[in-house]
Amino acid sequence: MWDSRTLEGHTAVAYSHFRQDRAWPILLVTYALILCTSVHGIKPAPRFLRHVGPRCHENCTKSGNCNGDTGKCDCSFGYEGPACESRSMPACHTTQKTRSPPHYGTWSLKNCNCFRQLARIGCPSQGQGECLYQALWNLNLACFEVEGLPPEQQTSDVPRAGFAHPSLRWYWGQPLFGREAMNETSPPNQHQLPNGKYQLPLDACPQRCNERGICGGDAPSDPQGTCTCMASYKGESCETAVQEDCYLSCSGAARAGLPSGTCIQGFCHCPPGRWGLACTRDEYYTTAVGWKPSYTGLRIFVYDLPQNVVHMRTDDGSGLTQDAMYLAEQAFLTQLLADSGSSSTVVTQNPWEANLFMVPTWSYWYTGNTVTPVRLFRHIIQYLRTNYPYWNELGGRNHVLWALNDRGSCDWHHLESELHHPIMVTHFGQAARLPPIHVMLDTETQDVLERRRQSIRKVQQMLVDFREFSHVDLYYENMPCYRPEKDVVVAPIAPGWVYPVIHTVYGMDHQEYNRSMPRPYTFFFSGSIRTEMMYSQGVRQAIAKMQQERSTWNRPDFLIMTTGFPRANMMQSKFCLAPSGWGWGIRLVEAMAAGCVPVIVQDGIYQYLWDVVPYDEFAVRVSRRSLHRLPQILDAITPEQLEALQAGLTRWHRAFLYGTVHSDGLAYNFTLLSLRRRLTNMWSAHF
Numbered sequence: 191m192w193d194s195r196t197l198e199g200h201t202a203v204a205y206s207h208f209r210q211d212r213a214w215p216i217l218l219v220t221y222a223l224i225l226c227t228s229v230h231g232i233k234p235a236p237r238f239l240r241h242v243g244p245r246c247h248e249n250c251t252k253s254g255n256c257n258g259d260t261g262k263c264d265c266s267f268g269y270e271g272p273a274c275e276s277r278s279m280p281a282c283h284t285t286q287k288t289r290s291p292p293h294y295g296t297w298s299l300k301n302c303n304c305f306r307q308l309a310r311i312g313c314p315s316q317g318q319g320e321c322l323y324q325a326l327w328n329l330n331l332a333c334f335e336v337e338g339l340p341p342e343q344q345t346s347d348v349p350r351a352g353f354a355h356p357s358l359r360w361y362w363g364q365p366l367f368g369r370e371a372m373n374e375t376s377p378p379n380q381h382q383l384p385n386g387k388y389q390l391p392l393d394a395c396p397q398r399c400n401e402r403g404i405c406g407g408d409a410p411s412d413p414q415g416t417c418t419c420m421a422s423y424k425g426e427s428c429e430t431a432v433q434e435d436c437y438l439s440c441s442g443a444a445r446a447g448l449p450s451g452t453c454i455q456g457f458c459h460c461p462p463g464r465w466g467l468a469c470t471r472d473e474y475y476t477t478a479v480g481w482k483p484s485y486t487g488l489r490i491f492v493y494d495l496p497q498n499v500v501h502m503r504t505d506d507g508s509g510l511t512q513d514a515m516y517l518a519e520q521a522f523l524t525q526l527l528a529d530s531g532s533s534s535t536v537v538t539q540n541p542w543e544a545n546l547f548m549v550p551t552w553s554y555w556y557t558g559n560t561v562t563p564v565r566l567f568r569h570i571i572q573y574l575r576t577n578y579p580y581w582n583e584l585g586g587r588n589h590v591l592w593a594l595n596d597r598g599s600c601d602w603h604h605l606e607s608e609l610h611h612p613i614m615v616t617h618f619g620q621a622a623r624l625p626p627i628h629v630m631l632d633t634e635t636q637d638v639l640e641r642r643r644q645s646i647r648k649v650q651q652m653l654v655d656f657r658e659f660s661h662v663d664l665y666y667e668n669m670p671c672y673r674p675e676k677d678v679v680v681a682p683i684a685p686g687w688v689y690p691v692i693h694t695v696y697g698m699d700h701q702e703y704n705r706s707m708p709r710p711y712t713f714f715f716s717g718s719i720r721t722e723m724m725y726s727q728g729v730r731q732a733i734a735k736m737q738q739e740r741s742t743w744n745r746p747d748f749l750i751m752t753t754g755f756p757r758a759n760m761m762q763s764k765f766c767l768a769p770s771g772w773g774w775g776i777r778l779v780e781a782m783a784a785g786c787v788p789v790i791v792q793d794g795i796y797q798y799l800w801d802v803v804p805y806d807e808f809a810v811r812v813s814r815r816s817l818h819r820l821p822q823i824l825d826a827i828t829p830e831q832l833e834a835l836q837a838g839l840t841r842w843h844r845a846f847l848y849g850t851v852h853s854d855g856l857a858y859n860f861t862l863l864s865l866r867r868r869l870t871n872m873w874s875a876h877f
Contacts, residue, residue, distance in 0.1 A: 247272035255465035258474030266457040267497040268292035279307035284347045290401035295505025300346035302333035305365040320565035334358040350393040353377040380410035390415040397427035421504040422455040442470030456502030468527045475540040483545040491544035503555040516554045519592040521848040525858040547589045562601040586612040596773035600671035617774040619679040619796030620671040654818040663723040676877035681798040681846040688783035695785035703840045714763035716751035726769040760784040782843045802863045808838030
């Protein structure tokens, strides 16, 4: 293969031989190569080979998508096989007659075999016994089995006669460990669902809810019930799939003139020849030279992992209770996938040229706002390491995972050291400068940790009007949750109330701060206080105490409330407190939308998009050591300085809004910019 670098590498040698009158053979060969290249069009062999077309089972696309990267059929959750023809957990379904989604949560009473079959997927052996689904977390449950049927033929259908039907045998205990770990029990008289309804047999509801919901009545004996639909279905009988619950409504093939795919609880069943989270994929690549990433600009490859590895978890009905402010991963990925057309300069279908790899995790679906995502990430990383070559190139340093629960990746240090490398995207930028203080102390580390604890307490003693921090408070405050050289802190989704007021504050074009709005309050805060000092690092508690006991705080232009949240008062205030909560807090985003200058009191915590947004232009940062002086600090800010801060709010507020929620939002753009800087740090070996 012709390679011009060969010629360049021998230039000095050829010159030396020429000086010794032996240059003519080399010059003749060089001339011949150049002549052949220009005349016959010899070109370097391509580094990457592009392929289009299926490589899967001929019946794959009837129910699934042929994934060009893997050559396997991608199936919706609960199905598997070369053509998605088999149910991976048949006992979680309510019928064997039609294709239906599995019911696998704890809302409704179901077949005991459902939990055991779910465990094959949700309790990976490499996860050290950690199960991914709440229904498998050592819960004592009531469940039934159908007498005389093998497990693969059983379903979770309750006969028309109800729980006491003689074909059902009932058990109580932990079904994950098998029938022998459970006690046989009598049929329950009733079962109340989390929404207050009582579970009825599906035959008591219209069209059996199309096997996509739970039948519920106002009383256990109601002859007729109404359908509580599973996530992503709606209608009187759950007859309608919610297309919008999938990325881009599965319309990624529209650019090619193809119809949209069908949304199945977050999974897009795409037209033949397409696959991916929004049916945006239609090409796959092979290479003879390995990974050759682009060094100019972002080139992001988005994984399409099998649903049985990770998916937008729905359980029975819990998908209806998602809190929108935790869904920044979905907002970002929606815009990223929308940018994945053939002309995209950011998204690539060729993983061999990608410099960052986006790993959709939907971790909030598995953790809620409080549970650590460590068990989920360990499971996903193990799959990436064993099924793709890209993780192992740099030990995962070029992979991006999202952890948007309250405390983000604070438990990441519990993982094996080789799993510490990926770029973590989080809302919580706590970067402790000391290693974590462990709750459980052995004799060897007792003295060292005690000295460290005393040094931290010396800092705490400098805080005025703060209560004593317990050992647990200090432990949580000194957890390493964020590494600024590699991780990214992104903005959360702003609550719905802020969007109608944004144009009132900044104008339709976001260019003019509305100075005609009266702002009689100098300082505003309203929110929970709690007793644990780890909540807000003790800031909320200290402010409540000072407002009651210090005359400098007890003034009419300081509006401090511990119950309720009169949001209109935020629009009437010049400065608004932006503290943390159990982890990150939403107040900063709300204050900016309301035109109120954030007063950030969060020691050691990096703020959203801190590396690409100049906080000094629109916010006031105060340490806890100076918190007692806050009234004097705010009074010293001149009208001209306040006006400059308000101009900064006008200039930067859109950086905290997502375009999928507010059409003028730029949070996606700034997140990409922050990721680009992490890529530079990676090339620079900063992490």
